[in-house]
Amino acid sequence: MSTLEVSPHESSSGQPREPVINDFSIQIATVNGSGSQTANSVLLRALFQMGIPVCGKNMFPSNIAGLPTWFTIRASKDGYMSRRKEVDFLVAMNAETAREDVMKLDSGAAVVYDEPLRLKELRSDLHFYPVPFDKLVAPVCPEAKLRKLVRNMIYDGVVAWLLSLEMPEVRNALVKQFGKRKAKAAELNWGAAQAGYDWAAHTLTKTDPYVAERMNATAGKIIIDGNSACALGAMFAGVTVVTWYPITPSSSLVESLIGYLKRFRHDPETGKATYAVVQAEDELASVGMALSAGWAGARAMTSTSGPGISLMSEFIGLGYYAELPAVIFDVERVGPSTGLPTRTAQGDILNNALLSHGDTRHPMFFPSSPRECFSMVGDAFDLAEWFQTPVFVMTDLDLGMNNWMTDPFPYPEKPIQRGKVLTAQDLDNLGGFARYQDVDGDGIGYRTLPGTNHTAAAYFTRGSGHNEKAQYTEREDDYVNNMDRLAHKFETMRKHVPPPVVDLHDGASIGFVAVGSSDYAVRESADQLRNEYDIQTSYLRLRAYPFTEELKDFIRRHERVYVVEQNRDGQLLGLMRLEFEAELIAKLRSVRYYGGMPLDARTVTDEVVRQEGQ
Amino acid sequence: MSATITPPPKKVNRIGLEVLSYKGSKTTLCAGCGHNSISERVVECFYELGVEPWKVAKFSGIGCSSKSPAYFLGQSHGFNSVHGRMPSVATGAILANRNLLGLGVTGDGDTASIGIGQFMHMVRRNVPLIYIIEDNGVYGLTKGQFSATADVGSTQKSGAPNELPPFDCCALALKWGATFVARSFSGDKKQLQTLLKAAIAHQGLSVIDVVSPCVTFNDHDGSTKSYSYVKDHEETLHELDFVPFYQDISVEIPEGEVRDIELHDGSHLRIRKLDRDFDPTNRLSALAALEEAESNGEVLTGVLYVNTSRPTLLDVLNLVDEPLATLPESRIRPPSAVLDEVMEELR
Numbered sequence: 001m002s003t004l005e006v007s008p009h010e011s012s013s014g015q016p017r018e019p020v021i022n023d024f025s026i027q028i029a030t031v032n033g034s035g036s037q038t039a040n041s042v043l044l045r046a047l048f049q050m051g052i053p054v055c056g057k058n059m060f061p062s063n064i065a066g067l068p069t070w071f072t073i074r075a076s077k078d079g080y081m082s083r084r085k086e087v088d089f090l091v092a093m094n095a096e097t098a099r100e101d102v103m104k105l106d107s108g109a110a111v112v113y114d115e116p117l118r119l120k121e122l123r124s125d126l127h128f129y130p131v132p133f134d135k136l137v138a139p140v141c142p143e144a145k146l147r148k149l150v151r152n153m154i155y156d157g158v159v160a161w162l163l164s165l166e167m168p169e170v171r172n173a174l175v176k177q178f179g180k181r182k183a184k185a186a187e188l189n190w191g192a193a194q195a196g197y198d199w200a201a202h203t204l205t206k207t208d209p210y211v212a213e214r215m216n217a218t219a220g221k222i223i224i225d226g227n228s229a230c231a232l233g234a235m236f237a238g239v240t241v242v243t244w245y246p247i248t249p250s251s252s253l254v255e256s257l258i259g260y261l262k263r264f265r266h267d268p269e270t271g272k273a274t275y276a277v278v279q280a281e282d283e284l285a286s287v288g289m290a291l292s293a294g295w296a297g298a299r300a301m302t303s304t305s306g307p308g309i310s311l312m313s314e315f316i317g318l319g320y321y322a323e324l325p326a327v328i329f330d331v332e333r334v335g336p337s338t339g340l341p342t343r344t345a346q347g348d349i350l351n352n353a354l355l356s357h358g359d360t361r362h363p364m365f366f367p368s369s370p371r372e373c374f375s376m377v378g379d380a381f382d383l384a385e386w387f388q389t390p391v392f393v394m395t396d397l398d399l400g401m402n403n404w405m406t407d408p409f410p411y412p413e414k415p416i417q418r419g420k421v422l423t424a425q426d427l428d429n430l431g432g433f434a435r436y437q438d439v440d441g442d443g444i445g446y447r448t449l450p451g452t453n454h455t456a457a458a459y460f461t462r463g464s465g466h467n468e469k470a471q472y473t474e475r476e477d478d479y480v481n482n483m484d485r486l487a488h489k490f491e492t493m494r495k496h497v498p499p500p501v502v503d504l505h506d507g508a509s510i511g512f513v514a515v516g517s518s519d520y521a522v523r524e525s526a527d528q529l530r531n532e533y534d535i536q537t538s539y540l541r542l543r544a545y546p547f548t549e550e551l552k553d554f555i556r557r558h559e560r561v562y563v564v565e566q567n568r569d570g571q572l573l574g575l576m577r578l579e580f581e582a583e584l585i586a587k588l589r590s591v592r593y594y595g596g597m598p599l600d601a602r603t604v605t606d607e608v609v610r611q612e613g614q
Numbered sequence: 615m616s617a618t619i620t621p622p623p624k625k626v627n628r629i630g631l632e633v634l635s636y637k638g639s640k641t642t643l644c645a646g647c648g649h650n651s652i653s654e655r656v657v658e659c660f661y662e663l664g665v666e667p668w669k670v671a672k673f674s675g676i677g678c679s680s681k682s683p684a685y686f687l688g689q690s691h692g693f694n695s696v697h698g699r700m701p702s703v704a705t706g707a708i709l710a711n712r713n714l715l716g717l718g719v720t721g722d723g724d725t726a727s728i729g730i731g732q733f734m735h736m737v738r739r740n741v742p743l744i745y746i747i748e749d750n751g752v753y754g755l756t757k758g759q760f761s762a763t764a765d766v767g768s769t770q771k772s773g774a775p776n777e778l779p780p781f782d783c784c785a786l787a788l789k790w791g792a793t794f795v796a797r798s799f800s801g802d803k804k805q806l807q808t809l810l811k812a813a814i815a816h817q818g819l820s821v822i823d824v825v826s827p828c829v830t831f832n833d834h835d836g837s838t839k840s841y842s843y844v845k846d847h848e849e850t851l852h853e854l855d856f857v858p859f860y861q862d863i864s865v866e867i868p869e870g871e872v873r874d875i876e877l878h879d880g881s882h883l884r885i886r887k888l889d890r891d892f893d894p895t896n897r898l899s900a901l902a903a904l905e906e907a908e909s910n911g912e913v914l915t916g917v918l919y920v921n922t923s924r925p926t927l928l929d930v931l932n933l934v935d936e937p938l939a940t941l942p943e944s945r946i947r948p949p950s951a952v953l954d955e956v957m958e959e960l961r
Contacts, residue, residue: 222960232956238946240938241709260956264948272934274945276709278927280702281735288695288702288732289709295693296671297939298710299946318696408957411950416943449939450671450691451711455635457668460684462694471639472684 022052022077024088024210026159029101030152031094033065038177038189039152040071044403045173046165047075048223051215055081056403057598062248062341068097075212078527081404082520083598089163089210091155092119093133102126110208112158127208129200131158136199140191153189157196162204163212167197222408226399229370230329231257232409233377234301235265238416239327241293241300242277243286248341249397250303250331283308287315287328291390294325295461297421297449299381303329306348307337309355316390317356318463320486323436323445325384325391325419327377332396334596343596344397346516350571352392353545359483361490363497364392364545366515368399374409376543379498382417387444387493396566398598399517420446424454432456435470436482443489490546497544500551508536510612511558513551515542515572517598518564524601525608532605533614542572547579555584562608568594628664628860636661638685648800648826649682649748655803656686656717659810663858671707671714675700675729678755678828679721679748687717698729701736704743705927711937712928715814716743723753726762726781733783737790737819739927744813744820747783748800750828751839758831769836783823784918785904788897793818793921795900797914799844800826805915808854808883812917815859817878818926825913844913851903851916852894853886875920885917894920 026043030036037058044056052075061067074084086106092098092113099122102111107125115130133151141150153174160170170193178186230253234242242261244254258277265274276293280286286302293300304312309330319326332348334340352364365380367373377393384391422433427448433456436445445468448457459470467478514522519541529535540554555561563573570590577585591607593599626632636657641650660670667689674680676697683692695703704718725733725747736745751764760768763783764776787795794816798806806824813820825844827833833840838847857863859880873885875894885894893899900918907914934941 220961222957224960232953236947236953238943240941240946241706243706264952265946267934267945270934271932273932274934274938274941276931276933276938278705278709278739278931281731284699285702285705285732285735288699289706292673292693292695292703292706293710293939294706296707296710296714297937298706300706300710315696315699408960409953411953412947416947448691449711450707451669451714451937451939453666453668455668455689458689458691460692460694463696464694 018209019211020088020209021211021213022075022215025072025074025084025086026089026091027087027101028071028091028155029094029097030069030071031065031096032061032063032067032069034093034152035149036069036071036093036152039156040073041177041403042153042156042170042173043159044073045176045223046160046169047073047212048218048405049169049172050166050212051218052077052212053079053081053217053405055405057083057398058402059597060342068094077215077217079217080520080524080601082524083600085600085602089159089208091159092117093152093155108208110162110210112155112162129158129162129204131155131196131199136195137192140195141188146188150188150192153192154196157193157198158200160193161197161200162206162208163210165212166214167194218405220408221405223403223405224370225252225401225403226367226370226373226395227253227331227401228256229373229406229409230377230393230395230400231260233374234327234381235260236374236412237299237378237381239299239301239381240275241290241298242275243280243289243293243300243302244277245280245283245286245304245308247305247308249333249401250305250308250329252401253303253329253331283311284315287312287326290326290328291315291319291324294384296451299385300325301327301329301381303331305331305333306335306339309348309352313356316362317358317360319390320356320360320362321358321463322461323388323447325388327380327384327391327393329393329395331400332394334594340596342397344517344566344598345594345596346394346396346518346566347571347594348394349515349565349567350574352394353575361546362390362392363387363493364394365498366394366543368516368519368541370404370406371409373399375412376498378412378414382414383493383496385419386417386496387489388419388447394516396517402598420444422446422448422452424452424457427452427454427456434468435459436466436485437468438485438488442492443485444492494546494548497546497548499548500543500554501541502550502554503539505536505538508538509559510535511538511540511554511561512564513540513542513554513561513572514564518566521599521601521604522564525604528601528605529608533609535608535612535614545575547576551576552580552584555580555587558587560589561587562589562591562611564591564599564604566593566599568592627661629666631661631664631667633657633661635667635689636687638683638688641685642681643678644830646829647678648750648824648828649679650685651800651803652746652748652806652824652826653682653686655806655810659807659814660687663811663814665715665814669713669715671716673700673704673707673716673718675720675724677721677724677753679719679826680724682748683717683719698724698727699732700724701729701732701741705736705739705741708742708928710939712933713937716741718743718745720745720747722747722749722751722761722763722783726783730762730781734786734790737787737792737821740791740793740819740924742818742926742928744810745822747821747823748826749783749823749839750826750832751837752828752832754828754831765838768838769834771831771834773836782904782908783821785901787821788900788904788919791924792821792919793924794820795919796820796917797823797825799848799913799915800824801841801845802848802915805850805854808856809917811856811858812854812877812881812883815877815879815881816920816922818921818924838911847911847913849907849912849914850888851890851892851914851918852888854917855884855886857882857884875922878922883917883920894918
């Protein structure tokens with residue numbers, strides 16, 4: 001194992017530098033389709049395996065090959081997982097963007113680059129490390145057509161030497177990445193990584209201050225993206241019907257689910273599937289199938305993003321009114337319309353809360369980590385069946401598609417909840433039932449499943465006006481009664497959705513409210529505000545809509561509450577405005593970011609400081 | 615002294631149910647509407663074959679036709695859904711419970727205009743479902759606009775002619791993979807009954823396009839979907855007979871004149887040749903016959919195509935035999951060892 005001694009060094013900018021340990025961000029600029037993903041994941045994993053908290057974020061274009069893409073890895077000894085705006089360590093592999101990428105760097109950053117790009121002449125305040133990639137790749141990769149892929153692993157080797165990554169961990173990461181079946185490919189890449197490392201060790205002199213040092217902050221953790229976590233959540237929630245239509249950034253959720261279902265949900269004796277997955281012709285069909293599968297008793301789901309949600313609007317209104325259970329994943333992206341399909345946002349909050357025509361309200365869950373994705377998906381399926389209504393699980397591209405370090409998922413403790421379903425036996429005992437009657441005072445009627453062997457089991461489901469017995473009606477009292485019961489059902493739901501996570505600070509007069517992936521930036525911003533401005537903040541992380549009483553209490557006990565969200569118009573705040581009394585609304589402040597990048601702490605901090613007048 | 619009057623024994627079918635068990639609520643469609651005749655045929659067929667009503671699930675979209683599932687099989691679950699999206703609704707429910715006998719009722723507006731995409735994809739998937747198109751060439755519920763099955767030159771009540779060519783839903787179903795395709799006329803009681811019974815026995819998608827005149831908006835001179843036009847221009851392909859699986863079929867079949875097709879449940883469809891040779895297992899000849907009939911202004915009725923070998927969507931998905939909807943937790947939630955295994959891979 002090699003450990004590099006780094007002493008304070010005269011850098012090229014002439015400033016002596018203390019080493020900066022386990023607190024930096026690496027940005028790797030490549031061309032989409034050049035196969036850099038493996039090399040980037042290996043770097044991320046090597047840091048993780050050295051016990052250093054990391055997160056990886058992929059900024060990719062809406063394109064298959066040829067456009068610029070940036071992968072950033074943040075190593076943070078303090079465990080900060082949000083995006084850092086500043087890049088400390090640039091690997092410039094893309095000729096097209098290299099100059100701009102270099103010009104954007106803060107003084108003192110390091111740049112590993114492909115030698116022919118001649119970046120060194122651009123600035124004198126950076127640490128430049130030119131690498132002759134073409135010369136290095138030829139000997140380790142005799143097959144010319146593979147060189148484009150393998151040369152990425154050379155930068156892994158160079159970066160490993162510069163940052164003092166432990167090479168055995170690089171190798172472990174590689175093996176993990178390629179799996180047992182691709183051992184040959186792993187060896188080829190390992191050769192390239194070693195060549196890069198050896199060349200750097202013999203040729204370069206380290207002048208930048210960034211160093212990775214083994215610590216013990218990742219033991220027992222896993223690395224996973226939110227979409228895969230949702231997929232696992234769905235499998236362990238007992239999903240039986242999955243319908244979908246491909247759309248970035250949600251496609252990988254169902255693709256990951258298909259992979260897991262194929263492995264773990266076939267009958268061991270017959271080999272037959274205990275699930276159905278249908279790739280529908282569009283989102284109209286996928287949600288139609290999911291809702292009617294729920295109607296017929298399946299644990300049903302579909303997954304999409306904003307444009308798909310728009311197409312599902314009519315059906316989801318029917319789902320609300322005809323009371324059909326299904327879980328709808330919305331992995332949000334920047335809109336409207338196609339917007340920025342590969343950039344992240346929280347822009348569907350208001351739309352989904354009230355989706356469809358007429359009076360409609362829909363529950364939404366907001367997980368903020370892969371672990372929470374896993375457990376909340378189970379809750380979402382249970383809630384959908386208990387309340388017989390479509391339930392949204394809201395994530396976004398940042399949470400869904402990026403790699404997160406997270407605690408392992410706990411096996412679900414609660415048995416699967418199937419809600420108020422009457423069997424033939426129940427009907428015998430009861431002598432019949434009225435589908436939309438509020439028997440228990442909670443607004444939730446009893447239902448039967450088609451195929452129930454009883455003469456009193458059947459009822460007729462429709463979007464048209466219906467009375468308690470599910471009969472067609474245009475009477476105003478029947479219509480109003482039913483709408484009032486649906487409103488009451490929604491009120492009941494407040495006590496059954498996941499409550500917020502509240503972190504109160506003594507003496508804090510201001511509070512934060514945020515959902516989902518904004519959590520990471522908000523928590524880091526709270527530290528910045530305390531450390532840099534002596535501003536104490538409390539924090540309520542909402543986990544669901546409908547809002548619960550805790551949110552109102554939180555607003556009451558603070559002078560000002562900053563609602564942080566990733567959209568232009570303050571949708572979450574707008575939703576509160578619809579429900580809350582004036583004195584609460586008056587306390588709300590809005591922090592919004594809508595540029596499509598994952599939210600960073602500095603943006604939040606700067607805005608709060610500005611509004612606080614400091 | 616009072617005389618004891620013994621009521622006559624109630625007439626029941628082979629599972630002991632009266633016809634009342636197969637009826638629905640009172641129709642709200644216009645008197646004389648072809649759709650009401652189709653509803654009556656549905657009641658008769660399910661009653662006569664002794665299908666358990668609770669096994670049936672009814673589906674429809676939006677329109678006059680789509681209201682009709684409320685008017686038959688009151689002891690079956692029904693779902694009157696969204697305009698043009700009934701195929702997805704039927705598909706989802708059947709995925710959830712493969713034991714359901716799905717019966718979809720739709721119209722020409724619901725299927726051929728707003729729903730053409732879902733219709734085509736349902737056909738492509740061979741969803742096991744009886745799909746009846748009550749085809750009258752107009753939107754009745756919105757007062758008489760042309761639909762996409764109206765023939766060129768056919769006129770509205772006001773006299774305005776239709777200028778765009780029609781979709782032939784049978785031709786589309788044939789081209790893209792439906793496994794039972796038929797056309798009939800709401801006024802042809804016997805043929806429609808036989809077709810419906812065969813569709814009940816068939817495993818796979820049955821598309822039955824039934825010309826069903828709209829007495830209010832499209833039954834005038836100049837319409838090609840009026841009672842009189844269809845009566846004058848109906849070209850019947852063959853005579854049909856249906857022998858259910860529970861009946862003896864030892865009757866000798868005269869060679870060359872009657873073709874016998876065994877359906878999935880062991881029932882038989884017997885097709886007696888009329889004046890033309892027509893092979894209902896040949897998709898291309900069925901398409902050619904439809905083309906020819908269209909150019910002659912004829913309404914070709916009968917079984918256009920039967921395929922008893924193509925796998926259904928449920929076969930393709932390799933689903934377990936039991937309904938997914940009612941699988942116990944032990945079969946749908948993998949054990950904790952599986953979660954441990956996956957977590958280990960992610961460390």
